[in-house]
Amino acid sequence: MDSSRTPTWRWLFIAAAIAVFAGLFAYVGGWIAPNRLTPKKIVDTLEDNAGVHPGYRRNHSKGICVAGTFTSSGQAADYSIAALFAPGDTPVVGRFALPGGNPYAPDNSVPIRSFALRFTQSDGQQWRTGMNSMPVFPVATPEAFFAQLQAGRPDPATGKPDPARMKAFFDAHPEASAFLKWVKTAKPSASYATETYWGLNAFYFVNEQGERQAVRWEVVPEQAMDDTASPDTSDPNYLAFDLEQRLASGALRWRLLVTLAAPGDPVDDATKTWPANRPQIDAGTLVLNQVQPQDSGECRDINYDPTILPQGIEISSDPLLPARSAAYADSYLRRTGEEAHLPSTSRPGDAHLAGSKHP
Amino acid sequence: MKSTPTAFSLPARILHWLMAVLVLAMLFIGVGMVASVSERHQWLIGLxxxxxxxxxxxxxxxxxxxxxYPAPPLPADLPTWQRMGAYLSHSALYALMLAMPLVGWAMLSAGGYPITLGYGVQLPPIVPAGPALFSVLRYAHQYLAYLLFLTFLLHMGAALYHGLIRRDGVLRSMMRGKRIEE
Incomplete structure (x- = not known):
């Protein structure tokens, strides 16, 4: 071939090679895939709904840090090789919170409370879990969760979600019926300490033989619910006050109960409970004895990503789990960036709700 | 008398092509996993x-x-600006390939995450935990990745320019072994 003349195709080939790689990169990175649901879209919508509150989590923004110990009964050790299930103690840092993105929401504004835990094993492996005081989640997929967030966007006129849009959402999502049935009778509790918290998503325990058992867990309080107690709603932060009062006079205890699925029980659908006759094992006792404010406590800098698991616990095919992991990471980056006073990468916040409820 | 090399050594070529695949895969895994809420997210993080x-x-x-094993010299007739470009872009590639894993490791350390590689293999933290440091390192990891990808595009474009336009043996020196002994 004559090397003194360069055919155009050679230049075109080089340009095409660069364009193909750049285009693929842009597609995989989501820049030219506008319809893909991304963590950013979920967290942006949380900010749309509740305003931007720098330094706070974008969901479950209002909370309080706790710490204590998990004492294993040893009973879960047949099902999982996780070191924390062997008889013995594991330190725990937890966080109680309210769902929603407003860190100033009054405690009686929602009937749901949440409880996140981080267990740190002596080998450095960790188990992080985020639980809620309800037995089922309203939706089964990240797409439906995103649609629910969009439907729940407050009407600027009333500051509350538009009932017609919420109704349209629930009409289109019959899988939410178990949640709706539960929420109808749920009342905002007077205490974090008397609630049961469910892990909602299914996971697998893996034992020494490599056998995988589908499980769900819940923590059940030893503190009795006092039905006559009505919260002092003149204090919007009565839950934190109650927790401090209770811990001042003694430790609080929960039992960690693990439900074992039977073959065929759904592991990918957090809207469905498993039949009530499934065996449960009492994996141990969680004892809380410390409380700290969330702006200075140890829980502040923890991302309670429920996919951070020790060996012996694995995620299931529940599609909410990777979505929680991805969205929590996005929220964590936003709030840690705010603590570092980096130029904001989230959009300029419309603070229409931020200032309205609380100074 | 020993001649100057006319091609990259076999170890250099093996490492180059192996790492080309790995680094490129990592860049795509990285941008893909942070832009996805699907099952891919966990699978990609695990990789x-x-x-x-x-x-x-x-x-x-x-x-x-x-x-x-020193690299073969560039063609004597290569313009100075291209020589400079080659030197700078190769330096950038080495620096970024070294920095990216370290920044990623430090970022997970600062975020208080356990640094797990699978099968129970766990690395120790290399910086103290702290939210401000985490966010700085997390953004550094992201923007250095973009810079690495741009440098890769430049590197690939330049390699193809040598191979298709100049046809001066530079691309071949990384493709095959020595053709001229002595």
Whole structure:
């Protein structure tokens, strides 16, 4: 071939090679895939709904840090090789919170409370879990969760979600019926300490033989619910006050109960409970004895990503789990960036709700 | 008398092409996993961490190989600005390949995350936990990745320019072994 003349195709080939790689990169990175649901879209919508509150989590923004110990009964050790299930103690840092993105929401504004835990094993492996005081989640997929967030966007006129849009959402999502049935009778509790918290998503325990058992867990309080107690709603932060009062006079205890699925029980659908006759094992006792404010406590800098698991616990095919992991990471980056006073990468916040409820 | 090399040594070529695949895969895994809420997210994160550590080990090996077996000289007639460009872009590639795994490791350390590589293999933290440091390192990891991808595009474009336009043996020196002994 004559090397003194360069055919155009050679230049075109080089340009095409660069364009193909750049285009693929842009597609995989989501820049030219506008319809893909991304963590950013979920967290942006949380900010749309509740305003931007720098330094706070974008969901479950209002909370309080706790710490204590998990004492294993040893009973879960047949099902999982996780070191924390062997008889013995594991330190725990937890966080109680309210769902929603407003860190100033009054405690009686929602009937749901949440409880996140981080267990740190002596080998450095960790188990992080985020639980809620309800037995089922309203939706089964990240797409439906995103649609629910969009439907729940407050009407600027009333500051509350538009009932017609919420109704349209629930009409289109019959899988939410178990949640709706539960929420109808749920009342905002007077205490974090008397609630049961469910892990909602299914996971697998893996034992020494490599056998995988589908499980769900819940923590059940030893503190009795006092039905006559009505919260002092003149204090919007009565839950934190109650927790401090209770811990001042003694430790609080929960039992960690693990439900074992039977073959065929759904592991990918957090809207469905498993039949009530499934065996449960009492994996141990969680004892809380410390409380700290969330702006200075140890829980502040923890991302309670429920996919951070020790060996012996694995995620299931529940599609909410990777979505929680991805969205929590996005929220964590936003709030840690705010603590570092980096130029904001989230959009300029419309603070229409931020200032309205609380100074 | 020893001649100057006309091609890259076999270890250098193996490492180059192996790492080309790994680094490119890592860049796509990285941008893909942070832009996805699907099952891919967990699967990609599970790949990203051990691959990053593998690249860190390979780049150290590669720096040794580069020192042990010098690279063949560029063609004598190459314009100075292209010579400079080659030097700068190669330096940037080495620096970024070394920095990216370390920044990623430090970022997870600062975020208080356990640094797990799978099968129970766990690395110690290399910086103290702290939210401000985490966010700085997390953004550094992201923007250095974009810079690495741009440098890769430049590197590939330049390699093809040598191979298709100049046809001066530079691309061939990384494709095949020595053609001229002595």
């Amino acid at each position: 990203h961490k051990p691959l990053g550590i593998a690249i860190l080990i390979l780049v150290l090996l590669r720096l040794y190989v580069r020192w042990r």
